[in-house]
Amino acid sequence: MAKTVQKITLSPSRDIPFNKLALSQSNVRHLKAGVSIEDLAEDIARRGLLQSLNVRPVLDAQGAETGQFEIPAGGRRYRALERLVKQKRLSKTASIPCIVRDPKGEISAEEDSLAENVQRVALHPLDQFRAFKALRDQGAGEEEIAARFFVAPAVVKQRLRLAAVSEKLLEVYAQDGVTLEQLMAFTVTTDHARQEQVWEALQQSYDKEPYLIRRQLTESAVRGSDRRARFVGAEAYEAAGGVILRDLFEDDSGGWFEDVALLDRLATERLAAAAEKVAPEGWKWIEVAVDFRYGHMSHLRQLDGVTIELTPAEQVTFDALTAEQTKLEIEYEGADELPDEVDARLGEIEAALAAFENRPVRYEPTEIARAGVFVSIDADGRLDVDRGYVRPEDEPSIQASGEDPAEGETRQAGGTTSATSDMQRAVITIGGGESDGDDDSDDAIKPLPERLVGELTAHRTLALRDAVANNPQVAMTALLHKLCLDTFQHSAPGACLEASVRHVFFPAQAGDLKDSSSAQAVAERHEAWKAELPKDDDALWDWLATLDDTRRAALLAHCVSFGVNALYEKGDRYGGPGVSAHGVQHRIAQADRLARAVGLDMVEAGWRPTVDNYLGRVTKPRILEAVREAKGDQAAQLIDHLKKVEMATEAERLLDGTGWLPGPLRLVDNVDVSDTSTDTVEGLPAFLADGEEQDVAMDGVDPHPITAE
Structure with missing residues (x-):
């Protein structure tokens, strides 16, 4: 006989007047x-x-x-x-x-x-984020939502920002695959594709700290504390269409200015406007740059000017401000904290006195006519106008008679004179080029983009790892070199042996890196060793002890190779936590030495220039330079009239098999970049030749068709 299931009876619900209710002493909540x-x-x-x-x-x-x-x-x-x-x-x-x-x-x-x-289950944070978003979608504002749930508006903004993260990452968070702190780091940008890209990259790294996520999401942006950002200002930048990435969960020091090109343009325009205001003073030249290199004035003579004294009215104001400052400082000398209005007033006085101290300097008109000015941004993001520098070529020559120029005249370079009454127009140079020049920027060979250099050096690093792993003698030399530096030049207390290899990952890499022959060789060798190595620590020691010298050296070379770092990255010039510019240069120099030791040849390693990995990423002058180096001037002339896309495609064909390499992949002492003869010039395919040809006589050989200009 089947057992009867006892039915559950729920307690009844009733409406009871409030005055019939009282708290029970059985309630367990006391705090x-x-x-x-x-x-x-x-x-x-x-x-x-x-x-x-x-x-x-x-x-x-x-x-x-x-x-x-x-x-x-x-x-x-x-x-x-x-x-x-x-x-x-x-x-x-x-x-x-x-x-x-x-x-x-x-x-x-x-x-x-x-x-x-x-038994009460708290709401999952993700459900809360999405609920706030639903309320906003229903028309409730952030202030209204904050009032309804008795939280600060900033909290609502934070939760709405979390709800706006990529849905893919939110699902990972729901399954505890990412922490709340990591999710908060992803809110720095609203670009879902970029968020997912960074998350995928982090899967290959053991380090997934929130600060690293923020750094990768903002690697191409400029901090709000950067001098350019402070000089331009957030308001002007956003008015020009720029976007500022904000971190709602940590102090972001003004956020990150995402459009660096726009920021540089705005900064340069403002500097150029400042230079135009300085030009009427009569200087011979004015150089404008966001940042000048270190020692840019070392070879110049600085004029000795005379500081203009205060006028009687200015002196009265200066004395009054100084007296007021002294009075306030004495009055509140023992106070733990200054009243807001007093603190603000002292700040105003200090700024006014600083303006008096930064007095203009008067120079002789004859000196102004041969000297120049540097216009830039100082470390605090303020306009920096540095007057009175004379170039060596502008120094006055001594006249044979020893006589000075007549009053009202200036001596020009070469000993000629001209009247100062005709005020000369200063030549304003912006970023190395005259502002009113006729230079065609498309014809100038610009530096390679930093990300492209990073991708190229990632290819080189991987090839170098493979080469080092196949050369135990060089690997042992490199390791011994590192140990000698640590032993004799640095202090390394702590563990029994602190020699270690830190696996270097590639933050910037081309899409074809993982499919390269170097990557495949490294992976195959790694898996082969991994299959042999015992998992237990003691067993590994015993296994290593039984290896013969040849296999021991091969394994050492493989392990050492993972520490090879020939990557280019932008150096930190301001003493930050990153590697310095000098450190990057030192790294590349050591990589060149290591490459020479193992006989690295990036052509043999399988790298060749294509539209995707180089030619489509650089300017037209760079493409023509590559073809000219590998095939000669006549080959470059075949494609110099083409549009960028067609030029890159045709250059890939012309460079195929030449062994040409871009600068970051060459050794510094390499002179010949190609063994291909430049005597032979290929013709363009018919569809690129525009149907026109010219005859070119070439030492008895048949003329080759080239495109008409």
């Missing part, structure tokens, strides 16, 4: 936690009571109900209702929804109170 009673009362006043109170009848000595009820579960809601009654916003006899428990049941009031609090 304050969560939303305050005041905020809970306001929430109940707005939306009503969302959850009934759990009550039990109060019995008299004979066990009969008295009509009163005590509350073992729901005490905070009762306190909030009580507050509303005291404020006369709720009637004393208002009906309160309650679940009435049987006082004679097996379950005690304390157990009910404990169960209600312990």
